[in-house]
Amino acid sequence: MTAPLQEKNLLETDVEAIERVMLQLGWATHRQLHQELAEFNLTVSQFAAMRALQGFDEGSTMSELAEAARQISATMTGIVDRLVEREIITRQRDPDDRRALHVSLTEKGIVLLEKVKEKKRVRLRHFLKELSPSERKTFVRLIGKYLDVVYG
Amino acid sequence: MTAPLQEKNLLETDVEAIERVMLQLGWATHRQLHQELAEFNLTVSQFAAMRALQGFDEGSTMSELAEAARQISATMTGIVDRLVEREIITRQRDPDDRRALHVSLTEKGIVLLEKVKEKKRVRLRHFLKELSPSERKTFVRLIGKYLDVVYG
DNA sequence: TATTGTTATACTCTATAACTATA
DNA sequence: TATAGTTATAGAGTATAACAATA
Numbered sequence: 001m002t003a004p005l006q007e008k009n010l011l012e013t014d015v016e017a018i019e020r021v022m023l024q025l026g027w028a029t030h031r032q033l034h035q036e037l038a039e040f041n042l043t044v045s046q047f048a049a050m051r052a053l054q055g056f057d058e059g060s061t062m063s064e065l066a067e068a069a070r071q072i073s074a075t076m077t078g079i080v081d082r083l084v085e086r087e088i089i090t091r092q093r094d095p096d097d098r099r100a101l102h103v104s105l106t107e108k109g110i111v112l113l114e115k116v117k118e119k120k121r122v123r124l125r126h127f128l129k130e131l132s133p134s135e136r137k138t139f140v141r142l143i144g145k146y147l148d149v150v151y152g
Numbered sequence: 153m154t155a156p157l158q159e160k161n162l163l164e165t166d167v168e169a170i171e172r173v174m175l176q177l178g179w180a181t182h183r184q185l186h187q188e189l190a191e192f193n194l195t196v197s198q199f200a201a202m203r204a205l206q207g208f209d210e211g212s213t214m215s216e217l218a219e220a221a222r223q224i225s226a227t228m229t230g231i232v233d234r235l236v237e238r239e240i241i242t243r244q245r246d247p248d249d250r251r252a253l254h255v256s257l258t259e260k261g262i263v264l265l266e267k268v269k270e271k272k273r274v275r276l277r278h279f280l281k282e283l284s285p286s287e288r289k290t291f292v293r294l295i296g297k298y299l300d301v302v303y304g
Numbered sequence: 305t306a307t308t309g310t311t312a313t314a315c316t317c318t319a320t321a322a323c324t325a326t327a
Numbered sequence: 328t329a330t331a332g333t334t335a336t337a338g339a340g341t342a343t344a345a346c347a348a349t350a
Contacts, residue, residue: 010285011277011280014280014285014288014289014292015273015276015277015280016273017292018276018279018280018288018291018292018295019269019272019273019276021292021295021296021299022181022276022295023203023272024299025177025181025295025298025299026178026181026182026185027196027200027203027221027222028222028299028303029174029177029178029181029182029303030178030181030182030196031222031223032302032303033178034341038341038342043316043317043341044179044182044317045316045317045318046316048179051175051179061331061332062331062332062333063330063331063332069179070179070180070183071317071318072318072319072320073331073332073333074318074319074320074321074332074333074334075317075318075319076332077332077333077334078316078317078318078333079316079317081333082316097326097327097330097331098325098326098327098331099325099326099327099330099331099332100326100330100331100332101331101332117171120171120175121167121168121171123301123302124167124170124171124174124302125163125167126301126302127170127297127298127301127302128163128166128167128170130297130301131294131297133162133166135290135294136166136170137166138287138290138294139170139294139298140166140169140170140173142283142287142290142291142294143170143173143174143177144173145279145282145283146177146279146291147173147176147177147180149275149278149279149282150184150275150276150278150279151180151181151184186318190319195339195340196340197339197340197341198339213308213309214308214309214310215307215308215309218309223340223341224341224342224343225308225309225310226309226310226311226341226342226343226344227340227341227342228309229309229310229311230310230339230340230341231339231340234339249307249308249349249350250308250348250349250350251307251308251309251348251349251350252307252308252309252349253308253309
């Protein structure tokens with residue numbers, strides 16, 4: 001019985017506070033993004049795929065992309081179909097292994113992605129102005145830790 | 153020319169860091185929740201509606217619920233249809249204004265919601281153990297500020 | 305007329321299972 | 328046989344526009 005009752009209750013209070021704020025954040029983020037992306041005729045899943053693709057220097061295969069975007073490959077096929085049709089990404093057979101496909105952002109896709117991101121940065125700058133430099137660092141560090149522990 | 157160049161660049165560095173981490177957080181949260189909820193046969197939108205409903209002490213109308221869950225009413229009709237069918241919520245005519253409907257969680261819905269939340273709390277406790285008490289307060293405060301500034 | 309909510313429509317996302325082509 | 332990826336299918340979410348019922 002080393003943990004005092006009071007300490008345990010304090011932990012639970014924090015758990016509930018963080019649960020509430022993170023669920024709220026998750027849904028607000030998703031809906032806001034959904035609406036902002038509509039202006040660019042993009043869905044949240046398409047945007048996630050584009051971002052994942054940007055993470056690969058030389059493009060990727062379908063299965064690598066699916067994993068990076070947290071989708072199964074059957075789902076990714078449909079998402080990629082629609083992005084290819086709009087010339088936002090390309091999908092080509094790998095000549096060395098003709099089962100595999102090589103996927104990458106087109107120039108048009110890179111420009112579009114940057115445009116969307118720049119729009120989001122406007123809001124972020126408002127937020128950052130409310131924080132001190134040390135609070136900014138702390139924010140990034142704590143979110144990073146959250147990602148590691150909760151989704152890592 | 154009061155803002156030194158160096159200071160501006162530091163701000164932009166933070167903007168990019170937070171942009172990256174928040175987009176990552178948003179998508180990871182969404183996909184993780186989607187998968188966790190599948191176990192309960194719930195979708196993320198249904199869960200958001202249930203949470204929004206829980207925020208009203210006495211239930212709400214369809215339009216209040218739609219606004220709280222960040223949906224339009226046509227979309228909310230479908231989401232509520234499926235939750236009513238499973239007896240997770242109830243939807244009844246308001247006798248005082250027969251255009252309006254009164255929606256609220258059933259006992260079964262309350263129990264289910266609590267079960268889902270408790271499952272998520274397990275992960276949160278792991279996260280909180282990694283933080284000091286003051287870091288916990290800071291985390292909640294900064295996320296709250298983010299919600300205010302970015303989505304408020 | 306204005307408000308509350310639903311219906312019809314079209315498109316996208318999602319998972320599962322079965323399939324094709326290549327290794 | 329094993330792997331990479333697609334297709335078929337069924338259900339859910341989403342916005343728009345048109346609609347019905349009530350105020």
